Amino acid sequence: MAINQKDIKLLWGRSGNRCSQCKVGLTQDKSSVSASFTLGEQAHIVGEKENAARGRSSLTTDERNSYHNLILLCPNCHTVIDENEIDWSVERLHKIKSEHELWVSETLSETVDHVKLAKDTAVAAIVDAAVNLCGLDDWDRFSRAALSVSPSWSGKLIEDVAIFRKRMIGAIWPTGFEEFRRATLTLAIYFHRASEKFLEHAESVSQGRWRVVKFYKIRDPNPNYHADLERYEIWLEECYELVYLTAKAANWFSDVVRRDINPLFFLEKGRFLVEEGPFEDFSIRTGVLSFTDIEKEGLPKKALSS
Numbered sequence: 685m686a687i688n689q690k691d692i693k694l695l696w697g698r699s700g701n702r703c704s705q706c707k708v709g710l711t712q713d714k715s716s717v718s719a720s721f722t723l724g725e726q727a728h729i730v731g732e733k734e735n736a737a738r739g740r741s742s743l744t745t746d747e748r749n750s751y752h753n754l755i756l757l758c759p760n761c762h763t764v765i766d767e768n769e770i771d772w773s774v775e776r777l778h779k780i781k782s783e784h785e786l787w788v789s790e791t792l793s794e795t796v797d798h799v800k801l802a803k804d805t806a807v808a809a810i811v812d813a814a815v816n817l818c819g820l821d822d823w824d825r826f827s828r829a830a831l832s833v834s835p836s837w838s839g840k841l842i843e844d845v846a847i848f849r850k851r852m853i854g855a856i857w858p859t860g861f862e863e864f865r866r867a868t869l870t871l872a873i874y875f876h877r878a879s880e881k882f883l884e885h886a887e888s889v890s891q892g893r894w895r896v897v898k899f900y901k902i903r904d905p906n907p908n909y910h911a912d913l914e915r916y917e918i919w920l921e922e923c924y925e926l927v928y929l930t931a932k933a934a935n936w937f938s939d940v941v942r943r944d945i946n947p948l949f950f951l952e953k954g955r956f957l958v959e960e961g962p963f964e965d966f967s968i969r970t971g972v973l974s975f976t977d978i979e980k981e982g983l984p985k986k987a988l989s990s
Contacts (some may be wrong), residue, residue: 687726688815689808689946691751695726697804699756700788704781705765708758713947727757727765729777737766738774755781803858804945810855810868811941811949817848818875820934823956828968830927831960835882835920836895842879849876867940869984871933877987878926885919896920924960929987931958931973936980 701710701724710724731739732748747753755777757765765772819826819841829836852872857865886894900912934956941949960969975983 686821687749687754689811689949690805691749691754692726692946693804693808694751695754695756696724698785698788700792702756702784702788703758703761704755704784705757705761707784710756710758722758725757725759725762727755727762729753729755729774729781737769738772738777741774803860806858807861807864807945810852810864811945813848813851814868814871814937817844817851818871818934819844820938820950820956823934824959827927827931827957828959830878830882831924831958834896834898835886835923836889836893837879837882837886839888839892839894842883842894845872845875845879848872861944864940864944866980866984867933867937870987871930871937873984873987874926874929874933878923878930881919881926882923885916928958928973931956932975932979935972935974 696710696712699710702708703710703722703724708722710722712724714723728736728748729738730741730743730748730753731737732745733739741748743753765777815821819838826838826841849872852869882896883894885897885899887897889895898916900906900909900916906912938950938956942951955972957970957972
């Protein structure tokens, strides 16, 4: 599991955007590196994995990736520390982190915007909820299954998407993040609508998955076969269309997060694609979907009313 956005915001905010060892100014944005700023690294005190530096520990993966086990370092200090475990023990790194954060509080208190830090932390928690409850890390597999000839969904994802929508509808949003609010609500609404539409003609099967029910085939013979088949095809297209809208919303959401909150968000994985197929010729079609600026203007109200 990756480090969540809330812990990243806490780490950078409490470290004053400086290396905990040498105090050099750091940045999260690779494109902003200059003579004055170095690309910062979120280093693990207890190693992220057992075979990493200081990795032998009973801590779980979540605990290893939490704020309490992270220290902000520049690349040089990170390398020096990881290459010499004897001199840089877990206990020493915790001490360095605590002393550095105290130094930031006492020395840089006037330059640290605590109100902004609180807002950023609240927003980061919303980003984490979107990643975890919408299964964004597993988007490729979801889109292939949801857009296949015989669609299927994970039962857990269906439940989590409903939870996410409820949380976002009732959320208290920090000021200054209006487009983020709109993009997140649009993602929550369209994803939930897609799951609800799918459930209209789906059944639970083994291993916690739901699959489509081809209701036009239930009776044999079916005197209404052609009419039922037409209804099924219309419903299936509606399912696909809502997944397309969810993909557009996910890309809008991630673009806003990269612009306003974390420039490294899903940077390596890239944009959220839609993958359709396999078709009769075994081909798979892949594409990127995005809202136009005009489409964004009506959201999320349009998503709620349509």
